Amino acid sequence: MGCRYLQKPTLFLKRTCPSSKNKEGRAKRCRLMARKLFDICWQIALLWLVFRCGVWLVGALHLSLPGNVAGMLIMFALLASGTIKPVLIETGSGFLLKHFAFFFIPISVGLMSFGDLMRQSGLELMVILVVSAMIGVAVTGATVQLLQQRGER
Amino acid sequence: MSGAVLFSFFVVLTVTSYLATRQLFLTYRHPLLNPVFLSTIVIIAVLKVTGYGLEDYRPAKEAMTFLLGPATVALALPLYHNRRVLMQHTLPVLAGVMAGSLTTMAAALLAGRILQLDPTVLLSLGPKSVTVPIAVEISRLAGGDASLTAAFVVATGMIGSIMGPSLLTLCRVRSQVARGLALGTVSHGQGTAVALLESETAGAMGGVAMAIAAVFTALVAPYYLPLFLY
CATH class of the missing domain: 1.10.10 (Arc Repressor Mutant, subunit A)
Structure with a gap:
């Protein structure tokens, strides 16, 4: 740390x-x-x-x-x-x-107003959010690390 | 309960659950013990049990997020401390953030089309990786729903900050620059907060990524998002 x-x-x-x-x-x-x-x-x-x-x-x-x-x-x-x-x-x-993370707690509480949509198609939305976020994280991380290694050579 | 009492009750509740869950995270360091995730569950549970709604919570929320603007400005300091790292890696930074922003938008919209979601929901999904204030504007311009977008942004922030670090380790991404950028590009402020826990470099890169992703997404979204609707 x-x-x-x-x-x-x-x-x-x-x-x-x-x-x-x-x-x-x-x-x-x-x-x-x-x-x-x-x-x-x-x-x-x-x-x-x-x-x-x-x-x-x-x-x-x-x-x-x-x-x-x-x-x-x-x-x-x-x-x-x-x-x-x-x-x-x-x-x-x-x-x-x-304490940067603190500010996102009150905003996140706003999620509770979308109860109906979540019950209707919550699972689909969850899958979409997880899959697309993971693809984004992997692509960014891999691209940066690859270009960094190439630059060092 | 009167307004003032309710207000202080919500503020005290939010601050205590934050401090408690933060201590829990710092002790065990498990990604599932994400302070934002746990505190949100606690607060929503308390609201449900006591029968208060979001409307009652709003004044406390406004007061507590008042410092979010100055806090974003404060990100300039780690950015300044890490200016050499940034200058050294200009190409990887720009290429990585742009690639990440475009793929995460494309993945969300394509998956949404396959699952036959409503076009409004689809458009609201587009800017989900950008910090709340700009995501809301992009969504409104594209024809999405602003409050729905805000919800997706917060959910993405949580998902990325909980699962992102493990995924990066699984993909053998060890570079602190790459890790910070990946978390900041996809999970904006929340990802930056987690990156800040890993190292100062990662945190600064998260801030850089958040800024570049916000500007880049705002510029391309009006032309990029409609491509996935037809």
Whole structure:
């Protein structure tokens, strides 16, 4: 597991947080936690601003691109051009990416409104979804790995 | 129960089931213990048992998915950290994502035709591998049903993130770049989330794939999808 976004917060606490045994250590630990929470909040606000810019740009230019993807491309351009230093958004981004899967739970709950269709042709749909997804995964994975190996030779 | 109480109840329910299932996944690391899959079952079960509907859940849902936009923007950071890998593999990345997007659409529509599904359902199946906001738009333009497409997108996200990693291992795809791209191309954000659990490189490639697949599908779908209807 070399994933920085999963392990960083715990490492951060272990490495830099003073012992909670004495009073001084507890106070210092508290300050560090508050500082981190503060960082997460304003960095997410910054990400949200870039997201709104993306949505606005897509709307203004009538692009067939979702606003969030446009925002991601804007943020990448800002990072690549050096306008925003990676450290500036690291804590907030790390927090959101660590819990990225969470956002799909409320959306998935929406599946329950398709009970009738599922009872009628749920099995067929399931087969189609599974088969086509698996073909897509295999084709993409195999194509990329094959081209990569060819490129290395 | 009043609105505010119900709202906080759903938020607490969603957050606790997420944290619990995530802990379960991190402890056992089995693909079937997918946090999204398990939490969704738990929440739907609670809604059914208590007699509340989707309408009651909606305010909580809106509030909780508010940060999905900024979270997608945050994907730019791993993408930036992995820019060298991306520059090194420009051709495999583009070719892989395009091939994957086209075959998964073709497979779904052909299978749907063989099983004689309704044309509306067929068209709704087309953009199922793209992130929800753009999939809905593509579906609407093509003549499909937006909410049905959203359901297919979420289901595909779950299927790909549960079965994808095992299939890739079975096909001997070991390259982290290839694994991340495959999961991101087919299962968008959910695939990216699983790829992020494998490694940082895979996660970043998932984000790249998700972005390229979204743009590419939006561009070709209006011409590509009707080919399978006649």
